Amino acid sequence: MSITLTLHESAAERLATQLPAPATLHVAGIVPPHAAAAYAPLAVTATFVGSVTADFALILTDGSFLAAAGGTQQGHAAVVSAIDVLRPAMEHAAAAFDAGVLGELREEDAAGLLSDPETAVFELRQRQAMDGGQAFGWFAVRVREHGTVQDAAAARSIQPGAVSSRLGLISNVEMALTVEIGRTRMSVRDALALEPGKVIELDRSAGAPADVLLNGRLIAHGEVVVVDQDYAVRITRILDVAEGIY
Template sequence: MNPTATVNDQQAVAELARLLPSPVPLAPRRAGEFERPAPDATAVVATFVGQTSAELMVVAQQSVTDAMAGAGALSLAEALRPALEAASRTLGPGVLGTAETRPAGEVFTGPGTVVYALDAGVATQAWFGIRAKGSAADAAAPAAPLPSGAMRVLYDVEMTLTTEIGRTRLPVRDVLELTPGAVLELDRSAGSPADVMVNGRLVARGEVVVVDDEYAVRITEIVSTENLG
């Protein structure tokens, strides 16, 4: 019997579909009880730990992997991680672990696994699965949020902070044609504060400084957690 999908599941697959590399738009739908990717297909899997913890998995079919052709040295897990990160952000505060590849037959099974097919027309181009983390008895039910005090177990988990001074968008063909000396115009003016990101989520802003011949960021503003949902 298929487990019940939740609002979080639906939001997660919508975000994943939005960022999954694909030459055509992908439309998510709940997979039938016996619809699954081929057992020997390669799945990219990552575990999200937070107030709502879950295992996220995605299988990209041929047309999606073709869209990633020419991505240089990026592995399949690296190429699909941004889509998994977008999906994980719908689950609330937490940390997305390292993405790894495993056979789809190992991960798209088991109680509590909610599976979505991502279609382009009549063809399924990718698969997304989400499984709430918890005891086997609770696996078929949506994971209950942990009490706020339980977040203390995460206090010693190291998180990667990145600093972003601006963004730009380019067609893939322009990215592949980049050469040393090329200049990319960003979306903010000189002197604007840099964004400090955790797991793709904006947490602070600051100014870029130099400390002992190394770049650093002096925090000037903490972004309210109310704006991070």
């Protein structure tokens, strides 16, 4: 567990160095989850998938600095959204867990993540506030073994067939399945300069597996194939995300 917590802390420290805050941030230490509970509904969350699966939540006491970091034009919204402003810092944090893919950043309530005993919560403070004052924010990290956080007691309490019978009630509900072969980042200038024939390099090498997402959630990896002149994906690995079906 100590090795895992070292990775947790390393991710928090990497995030702190990259956040576009008005002053240098530091990790003040690990704190009880309830310290961030009041601000949990305003969290930005993401899931990292690589050799391990990790869930992140960044919880800020005041996110007004994000508007300035995103740039504004008089009478218009920010040029770059708060989510896009935060993504480089979250990606830098995820790099503590080696190679992998950071999923979509979402603005959502992180109360569920904070309530999990497997989650470590690190307090972020500005240097001048290290000895007192209000926290700048918190960074919550949960590492899932083989992609799953299991509650043994809850698992034993479920009767055989209970899960499948519940899923049967929604078996006809349609969901959006998306295949993603890679991503890239570019400046607004480069995006405006796009034209037919332009080649965009992605962050994935040829032959690397594609991501299969169900309603935006990463569930599997696969390889792109052609079937009767149509593109298709052959599943090569199913990720275990069973904790969300109960």
